[in-house]
Amino acid sequence: MIAAADATLPDRVDGDGRTRVSLAELIALGARAGRAKLASVQSRSERSGQQSSRLYGRGMDYAESRAYQPGDDVRRMDWRLTARSGKLHTKLYQEEREGRLLILLDTHASLRFGTRTRFKSVQAARAAAIAAWLAVRAGERVGLMAFGGHDRLLRPQGGAHSALAVCGALAEWDALPPAERAEPLSAALLRARRLQHGASRVLLLSDGFSADVEARQHLLDLKTRAGVGVLVLADALERAPPPAGRYPLEHDGERRDVLLLGERQRREFQQALGVGPARLETLARATGLRCRVLDTRDDPLPAAGELLGATRTRR
Incomplete structure (x- = not known):
């Protein structure tokens, strides 16, 4: 089982792809994108x-x-x-017009959590990289904005080098020391609107814990200017009650065992953990946005491709 962690990764070492983003993996994902065509927006x-x-x-x-x-x-x-x-x-x-994709990446500490295969933060980076490769292969420009724990921006660029730049930024930002800084989703969306610069697509990747009431109107405003897709990152424990048993969890270097036996106890535990993803999924569907939930174990290509309306073409 993987649990939340806060150790930083030395610059000279690539991530393991489980608790830290692997730059090599993000670049390799480009081969899976193939030649893509994105539906008009x-x-x-x-x-x-x-x-x-x-x-x-x-x-x-x-x-x-x-x-x-x-x-x-x-x-x-x-x-x-x-x-x-x-x-x-x-x-x-x-x-x-020339298509542009703006990827909004949630970097709150809540994403540095996972019990199956990898952290939500690593899965978010994989999905962002796939989206960038798909957009680039379709001839679109790609930009990346981080919100939450870190405030970073990679302005839209075109060509294969732009996808490589996105991959590099994802790995670099993931290796930064964890920040306690919190940013409501509404504030991030307001920044995104100011930085949109004619983007025809916006892809939001988040686990929903930053979603607030004000975000609804900002999503609706963004929807009038671009095609908006929402990819909800979720761990298995956030999606369904776990089997009865003892679960070791680690946070800030402190390890604890959580004993979950009764059905009600397990259900309440899952609901408490999954409040963020459930909130964001409900918000996205209530505003009529395209939405997919991405488990930490899943392949991000189908979900990202669906939200972008991507179809791969033969050479």
Whole structure:
């Protein structure tokens, strides 16, 4: 069983992939991404009339016409439809932009926990790396923002070197000494909105313990500007009551045995541990966001790929 730990990793030693992020593993995950194609994202441009736009490349193509709304650009009037219907109509255009993915990585101390295979923090890094490789292989730029225990930012870049930069940042940030600093999810989302810089996709990776009431509105605001996916990191003990038995847990160098026998005791123990993931999953689904729960034992590729709408293509 793996338990929470706080020891730092020497810079010259790569992580073991269980309690510390392994840079070699993150880079190797790129081979699994293959050539990817990401589904286009429906967003809402901040232009006159607030026309919907699809963000995925370059250029302007006619999409459809709709009834005129105050603030619409008169240069985009659909005069033929206006003449036929007797009511003012505006042409909408499909705008193509270079896709951008912004990954929001939770680095709170609660993620340095795991009882199966690896820590949640390590699993989060693996999922972030896979997402970066998928986006890069689809021709998108990738940025990374850490919140919670550490406040770090890697601005969006393009090309294979950007995925390598994300992998390097994930390993570097994971090796930093644990911080007691806490940041509500709402504050992190507000920062992300300011740093978004035209990102067409946002992927949030968190175990939910930082989720607060105010985060709901910030998620809704972010949703109007980008396609938002939520990947909830959870350990087996946070998802289902454990079998009866004695469980050794370690925190801050202190080891204790927890005896769990009765069904009610085991259920309450699981609910207490799993309050964060359950809260974030409920919040994501209540706001209509795409959401997946990722166990520390699972392969992150299917979950990350689904949230990004990725399909791999043959060479």
